[in-house]
Amino acid sequence: MAKTIEFIFDFASPNAYMTYKALAGVCERTGATVNYNPCLLGGIFKLTGNQAPFISFAEVRGKNEYNRLESERFLKKHQLNAFKMNPNFPMNTVSLMRGLIVAEEMDRKVEYIDTVLTAMWENEENMGDADVAARALTAAGFDGAAIVEKTQDPAIKQKLMDNTSAAVERGVFGIPTFFVGDEMFFGKERIGQVEEELMASA
Amino acid sequence: MAKTIEFIFDFASPNAYMTYKALAGVCERTGATVNYNPCLLGGIFKLTGNQAPFISFAEVRGKNEYNRLESERFLKKHQLNAFKMNPNFPMNTVSLMRGLIVAEEMDRKVEYIDTVLTAMWENEENMGDADVAARALTAAGFDGAAIVEKTQDPAIKQKLMDNTSAAVERGVFGIPTFFVGDEMFFGKERIGQVEEELMASA
Numbered sequence: 098m099a100k101t102i103e104f105i106f107d108f109a110s111p112n113a114y115m116t117y118k119a120l121a122g123v124c125e126r127t128g129a130t131v132n133y134n135p136c137l138l139g140g141i142f143k144l145t146g147n148q149a150p151f152i153s154f155a156e157v158r159g160k161n162e163y164n165r166l167e168s169e170r171f172l173k174k175h176q177l178n179a180f181k182m183n184p185n186f187p188m189n190t191v192s193l194m195r196g197l198i199v200a201e202e203m204d205r206k207v208e209y210i211d212t213v214l215t216a217m218w219e220n221e222e223n224m225g226d227a228d229v230a231a232r233a234l235t236a237a238g239f240d241g242a243a244i245v246e247k248t249q250d251p252a253i254k255q256k257l258m259d260n261t262s263a264a265v266e267r268g269v270f271g272i273p274t275f276f277v278g279d280e281m282f283f284g285k286e287r288i289g290q291v292e293e294e295l296m297a298s299a
Numbered sequence: 300m301a302k303t304i305e306f307i308f309d310f311a312s313p314n315a316y317m318t319y320k321a322l323a324g325v326c327e328r329t330g331a332t333v334n335y336n337p338c339l340l341g342g343i344f345k346l347t348g349n350q351a352p353f354i355s356f357a358e359v360r361g362k363n364e365y366n367r368l369e370s371e372r373f374l375k376k377h378q379l380n381a382f383k384m385n386p387n388f389p390m391n392t393v394s395l396m397r398g399l400i401v402a403e404e405m406d407r408k409v410e411y412i413d414t415v416l417t418a419m420w421e422n423e424e425n426m427g428d429a430d431v432a433a434r435a436l437t438a439a440g441f442d443g444a445a446i447v448e449k450t451q452d453p454a455i456k457q458k459l460m461d462n463t464s465a466a467v468e469r470g471v472f473g474i475p476t477f478f479v480g481d482e483m484f485f486g487k488e489r490i491g492q493v494e495e496e497l498m499a500s501a
Contacts, residue, residue, distance in 0.1 A: 145360040147362060157348050157472055158346070158467070159347055159470045160472045162470065166483070265361070268365060
């Protein structure tokens with residue numbers, strides 16, 4: 098049986114970029130493939146009452162500094178030298194995420210993810226802006242304007258909402274979350290456990 | 300040079316018990332020893348504005364359920380079959396922690412830690428109660444009453460406060476925290492990183 102990592106995915110978190118990159122090694126070692134499940138992080142937060150760590154822990158001395166240190170360690174360990182913290186962070190990703198549903202229907206999901214993540218987390222582009230996003234997509238061989246237009250389709254909007262609420266029903270409260278079968282793992286520090294689970298279920 | 304894991308330690312967290320147990324394997328594989336640094340979790344929380352996850356995330360759907368799942372996984376992975384969640388949790392540990400400073404001065408620190416952790420996280424004893432604690436210590440070969448009395452010594456109280464504020468100055472915001480040299484690691488999910496750091500600094 099082919100092994101799959103389901104990745105509850107939104108572009109909004111730098112941790113989504115980092116784990117997207119680091120999972121390549123996991124897939125190589127385990128033979129697994131990644132199934133990206135587009136879910137809106139803002140919607141997950143709204144449905145669960147959760148919020149981004151940089152907000153939750155803003156008043157906790159030392160906590161966000163430590164989280165930054167762990168991000169630096171992760172980048173170094175996985176040699177993710179192209180990563181740049183985007184000065185426009187946090188960006189609203191609802192349009193980009195609807196675009197991912199469009200790309201999914203075009204069977205170009207991974208290519209779309211790669212384009213958006215590169216623009217957002219390597220090239221510091223303000224991808225929350227629809228014009229910037231359309232240009233970045235067009236430069237990568239998509240019809241950027243057509244995708245942005247398609248994001249207004251009610252069926253596309255509904256699909257993203259449905260994915261998001263279904264994920265929350267399964268226990269998801271943040272990004273990145275991974276499922277291997279029914280086993281859920283949250284956070285970039287747990288991709289080692291994802292790999293162990295893939296090995297154990299081989 | 301002998302390798303040391305500094306463990307910013309309080310009995311109050313089940314995660315302190317779990318990592319105390321799991322570090323035995325790390326020490327065996329790396330030749331490292333553990334230096335327990337008694338710091339009051341309640342004091343760390345007060346100084347940093349942090350709070351226990353079961354409080355911070357009480358209103359976040361799914362988050363504490365997931366944390367419990369990760370505790371179960373950790374217990375299973377490290378075969379910690381004797382662990383029991385104490386029905387008296389959360390317990391005030393200030394007297395027990397002062398007792399740890401007393402035990403440190405008696406050169407019986409590890410024996411004291413083992414006794415208190417066993418009573419608290421295997422035998423479900425209400426160790427926040429001084430009488431219960433005195434009895435448990437006496438049963439383990441300490442003079443329980445004498446230790447409890449010594450916890451009222453101002454120098455002992457001051458030592459615990461000094462340890463705690465010095466830890467916060469170094470970036471500590473919770474328990475369990477580990478230092479390998481100047482490198483800080485927080486949380487039971489990071490003992491793998493502690494081991495890697497010990498290997499790298501060998």
